[in-house]
Amino acid sequence: MRRSGRMREKINERKNSEPMAYDKNNIFAKILRGEVPSFKVYEDDKTLAFMDVMPQAPGHTLVIPKFEAENILDLDPDYASALIRATQKVAAAVKKAFSAPGLMLAQLNGEAAGQTVFHIHMHIIPRSSGVDLKLHAREMEDFEVLKKHAEMIKAAL
Ligand code: AMP
Secondary structure (H helix, E strand, O other), X not given: OOOOHHHHHHHHHHHXXXXXXXXXXXXXXXXXXXXXXXXXXXXXXXXXXXXXXXXXXXXXXXXXXXXXXXXXXXXXXXXXXXXXXXXXXXXXXXXXXXXXXXXXXXXXXXHHHOOOOOOOOEEEEEEOOOOOOOOOOOOOOOHHHHHHHHHHHHHHO
């Protein structure tokens, strides 16, 4: 594929990891504005938690701040602390709902780290010994399953 000079410039901007303006049309910004549906499990004035639609394990949940930040470096400290508080609360419910012996928390910053959605988020993923994770952001889960999992987590909150 031939790329125009402008397109090459844009790709290079991202590759060089220069700070870029927050994209108000990223999918999580749309979820926050209610323009795209999500399987919500928890909400407060500063955060929202919902099911990952391509879970790496059953119960994979995301927590996002209601603040326009691509990554941890851009996040207002008050929202960073609200994000951790909400993550702790939702993680306890995920652990209970899925009887998870372990929990993995992950937060990726920048394309080079594997970030694919550029609104900061925490991943909460149940783990069991000897059970491998599915690949990251690869396989869409059945919406009925996600709905049921969201209900299980809400009941455990
Ligand atoms: P990251 O690669 O850390 O940016 O993670 C982004 C996560 O968002 C991936 O695990 C995706 O499966 C998940 N994801 C992408 N689109 C949606 C969506 N519309 N609703 C819920 N999760 C999503």
